[in-house]
Amino acid sequence: MKQYIETNKERFLEELFSLLRIPSVSSLEQHKPDMKRCAERLVELLMEAGADEAAVYPTTGHPVVFGQKLVDPSLPTVLVYGHYDVQPVDPIELWHSDPFEPEIRDGAIYARGANDDKGQLFMHIKAFEFMVRQGTLKHNVKFILEGEEEIGSPSLAAWAKENKERLAADIILVSDTTMISESVPSINCGMRGLSYVEVKVTGPNKDLHSGHYGGAVANPINVLCNMISSLIDKDGHITVKGFYDDVVELSAEDRAKLSRAPFDLEEYKEFLDIKEVKGEAGYTSLERTGIRPCLDVNGIWGGYIGEGAKTVLPSVAHAKISMRLVPNQDSETITRLFEEHFKAIAPDYVKVEVTPHHGGNGFLIPISSPAYKAAEKAMTEVYGIEPVPSRGGGSIPILADLQRILEIDPLLMGFGLERDTIHSPNESYLLKQLFAGMEAIALFYRYY
């Protein structure tokens, strides 16, 4: 594969860039035509790579792309999952280059989606192309590429149910996660679930003059701050009633195994430019993201947020709040518990609304499976060291659904790095990782 990459590098980049140039932001209505364009471009790339068939399929939301090459029904089948939608780009002013005009700087591609997930799904198309052209493909390969991962995959589960037969496979292969570091390859063996809600706190029915009313009428921003503040206690525990009921405590042995993953706290703090980390008492930083749930405010707004000063006592305040869940916590249950709790703690001088956004459950991957072993062998060969099993803090809610609906385990071979700052300004993906990923994926097929 190394040689093939060397020969085709320029073409590969041009193809990937053609995907990155399409602003397929799934959460913004205005990008609907771009979603379709991006799906169509993927069909072209799959067909060019050697698929027997590939097409855009409508869903109740953004379309999915499905393509496949069936070599022999007796051979094992790999279902590649990826997503072609990307996160919004705000705050746009912090980008050093146009998020939708990819640039290579210092050995990395800078663009929205460079890593998450256009860059990573592209590796699979190219590894597939390599095997087809070399005549070494000994698997049936299917691709399911969706356009709604960043908004919680509202349509794919239903589509998968209706197309269960078509999606039948032995393993769901996914590259949409990170490795611990360039020198410490790792394979994700578990992901957190997600519950994401938006809350609205209403005080008076109109914006008021803060001089005339300040002190006598509850200010919904102050109230929202009080309510948010009460959601996490001083030990970092989430106070939502029943929140921890289904959290499985790991055994000391399991915790010890996970703690083998190298982690340098000083480097971590330096990378983020923070003096101290903060989290649940009694757990390490890796455990806090790997095996423990958490609650974060992802956005807050209310009152006057323009330049200068305005003496307003606003009518409403809003926040977007998400909870990362660990396997065995049910996303819908947690969303319901949050809603009940948030309404229960609302003082009677405000009104409160809670609107669920998306969510999904976490899951675990058995590290003793043949697929995991094949991935381990492939990565050892590419990186020269055995990969560490790790637990990612992020969520790919749809994977738990696909696992349940299709009855197939996922396998997460992610090649992203912390430095890629996905979801943030200046998302990037190292060329080194892009090419190493292609190699490792091709090797996975050899050993699986």
Place this chain on the structure above:
Amino acid sequence: MKQYIETNKERFLEELFSLLRIPSVSSLEQHKPDMKRCAERLVELLMEAGADEAAVYPTTGHPVVFGQKLVDPSLPTVLVYGHYDVQPVDPIELWHSDPFEPEIRDGAIYARGANDDKGQLFMHIKAFEFMVRQGTLKHNVKFILEGEEEIGSPSLAAWAKENKERLAADIILVSDTTMISESVPSINCGMRGLSYVEVKVTGPNKDLHSGHYGGAVANPINVLCNMISSLIDKDGHITVKGFYDDVVELSAEDRAKLSRAPFDLEEYKEFLDIKEVKGEAGYTSLERTGIRPCLDVNGIWGGYIGEGAKTVLPSVAHAKISMRLVPNQDSETITRLFEEHFKAIAPDYVKVEVTPHHGGNGFLIPISSPAYKAAEKAMTEVYGIEPVPSRGGGSIPILADLQRILEIDPLLMGFGLERDTIHSPNESYLLKQLFAGMEAIALFYRYY
């Protein structure tokens, strides 16, 4: 004056509308040319009304308008203060008509500045015009109209110091406040001061993926909420160290006097559509705005605030926070105390910046003065009932400065009503109050 108003009504409204149509928002850089245009229009109106001289004077910020008619040095001199700048119009989507295209609906003018303060200062120009044209003016009258009241009057104090001679007078007459209700005229005998700051809380040096970092790194929005929440305790007391040191407790007698002002809590709650009021324990609603300081968040923002969901752990969170002060509290001292306190309570996993906006001190007006008595008599004649002395919760910080610099007491004859929702969408001013105000002002001159 009644007859004069009847005859000139149409012209009055056309003149006032010409002021309201100019979007003189002092806090927004883009409206700088409008500020000048508005000042020039006021000069025209003053000259047409009968001033000997009127002109636009530059300051370090937006210009001031000064005009006067000197009748006889032996007569008392009235200095009319007003401001021609207005608050921003956001949230613009809640306006039922263009904020800068005045409309009359149900007997009220709807426009930004209809009351605050273009409508109210206009009454003074017309009462003055009436007296000039009728030959009944028995006072020297000076007008000082500034363009920076809504941003804390950063330039007027310096200008007043340099022009102390020119501004010499016996009383500063101001209409920039409200009456208790249409049926309960009142005269403001004290206003609160103001300290207004903006705070910025920085966590990690970049926006992060909330899945990869959530639970392990302090989220600046959550931290800001905690910090804001801690600023007010459960009894509604502000926790900033030293905050109450200079607050003068009113005697039981003084509190009893102020409590004579009629106040219907049920009506108040209904007007605001709230189930309960909220404020400092041990004080009534009127006391909470009249004689007690308070702290309000006027704006908050951070993270993703667009449509849909984004799983970001943001780098920064911001808030605009103001404190209303009572007489004897010094605005600069409070701003300093706030800054010290806010930095002291910042946990070491975030960085905190505090930027002061504007501020000013509160003040009291002696109700035994001849000017107050004259205003009382004038309002009794117009409304048929004796006005109640009241304590407004708002702030006109510059008045405390002018009082100190010019050594003249202010007198606040305000004709606004709660229903006018100044600083909010759909600001309005009742025509009835506009005309009653002109009448009362003309009568004030008769009795002063």
